[in-house]
Amino acid sequence: MSFSRMMATKVVGLLGESLTLEASKDSFTGKAHPSKVYSAVADLPNPLCKEQLTKRKQKSSIFRRRKTGKAAERPIRARKVIRKEKVETHRVHQNQVVSLLHAEQNASRSFCCVDRAFVELSKWAPNFVPRTLYDFESGVGSVPWAAISRWSKQLEEIHCIDSSKDMVNLAELLLKGGEAGGKFHVPQTYFRQLMSPTVNRTFDLVVSAHTLFEFPSLEARLDAHINLWRKTKDYYVLVELGTREGFKLIDEAKEFILFQSKKEGQEMHILAPCPHSLACPRLLREGDRSPCNFESRYYKLWPENDGEASKERFSFVILGKGRRKSPSPSWPRMVRAPMVRGGHVICSLCTPEGKLEDVTFTKSKDGRASFLCARYSDWGDLVPVSLRQKEFDVRDKVKKEKISENSDDAQKSEHQYVAADEGRPLVN
Incomplete structure (x- = not known):
């Protein structure tokens, strides 16, 4: 087996004590979280x-006047x-x-x-x-x-x-x-x-x-x-x-x-x-x-x-x-309309770390509160969640080779396995 190291964005949880407390209630629906930007239809004065x-x-x-049967x-x-x-x-x-x-x-x-x-x-x-x-x-x-x-x-x-x-x-x-x-x-x-x-x-x-x-x-x-x-x-x-x-x-x-x-x-x-x-x-x-x-x-x-x-x-x-006159939450912003699917929501988020991430929210993986906040967020809203990059190993199946490999190649393969297992960078 060969291992490769990959990165994925993981939802850690909600940000803010008041929101976490509110989300713990059974009545929480996610339709009115504090990061929503309410913008009604603009009507001129x-x-x-x-x-x-x-x-x-x-x-x-x-x-000007045009004649179409009658003046108008x-x-x-x-x-x-x-x-x-x-x-x-x-x-x-x-x-x-x-x-x-x-x-x-x-x-x-x-x-x-x-x-x-x-x-x-x-x-x-x-x-x-x-x-x-x-x-x-x-x-x-x-x-x-x-x-x-x-x-x-x-x-x-x-x-x-x-x-x-x-x-x-x-x-x-x-x-x-x-x-x-x-x-x-x-x-x-x-x-x-x-x-x-x-x-x-x-x-x-x-x-x-x-x-x-x-x-x-x-x-x-x-x-x-x-x-x-x-x-x-x-x-x-x-x-x-x-x-x-x-x-x-x-x-x-x-x-x-x-x-x-x-x-x-x-x-x-x-x-x-x-x-x-x-x-x-x-x-x-x-x-x-x-x-x-x-x-x-x-x-x-x-x-x-x-x-x-x-x-x-x-x-x-x-x-x-100058500096911000009021504290601003470090929340990612939704830069496209969310794609709501059966049991999960796909959101395109611009993160405080300056990255553009496509994050999938589910109830089982991210919790009910985080899922509902993402589900009812609109294009342009901030999503009140904390994101974290997580490393994980991916094992790729390789074909069996003949035992005619020399000892140097065998040592290199063993070194890659150990490096992946210990979380160190792989050496080609």
Whole structure:
């Protein structure tokens, strides 16, 4: 017989005394463990809802009358409008059209992704309440609305930066409740078209959502990250599309800021989603081209939804300055939807050791509590278990050989057997 040494991931048990005590009860179901990230279907606040945008659309020139038996107002498709405006070379009017179409198509998506990131921020930094918000490339104001929905009474000042004047005008209108003469929900709300180069002013929360693809080069992106990181007092939140390219842009920003902070001797941490500060194991895995992304649900703003929630995948990272302000559990994060099978659950976990592991949970092997926690965890949740790498021997059947082997080969075979039995590395 020949022996080979292999590694496997073993579930040691639950982490946390309170959870262990709760799991010992017969009433424990695993549906409400403390590491679940509860994220309901994102629904836009009233000033961003369909009625306000419909009022705005009726005043816009992207609607015209078409005769189909009787006069009716119907929207022209975006590509036709843009083609027409290119011919007439009314650039300002084209920007107004694009801004409105962006609000109709992307406001709900952007809102649900940013709101999901804020859910993580509130859960793992429960004592953090931002007073000031800095939104880079604010678009139609999805980030301010997500912040107002979560910290409306505590927010004192909002700064929105967007290079498009027409986008700024639309965002101001929506943040005033859809009325040009209305008031901002946060009185100290300011809009700018350029980012101030001064770093004297810092903000509790700095957000850059769906903007990284707009930079023309790597150098421009890194310069923006440096400026935004210097404006950050507590947390810097980055949100991007859940494609592989979007994920790589998020990882690029994370690695660059980690490197820059280490170079300057500045302490920082990753609040979410990574349970570690090492290189992303998904990018290191050969042949794996799938991105590290997550899923959020929302109701479409336009066209009308039929009551069913749509899904949007996104990648994000939350970077914090200094040490963690609240203790964070060392739990692995579920980076794919669990595969529930008869009697077992297969979970893809990103571990605090910086590894990507496929772990199988069963009641008999891992215990009822660990199995139920894994069974009812969702994509993006932390799983409150402790993992450990365990070595074990695998015996391979070999064919019988003639006794014509020389003594050296026999001694080497005996040495391998003893080494495997004692747990020492094998020698070829």
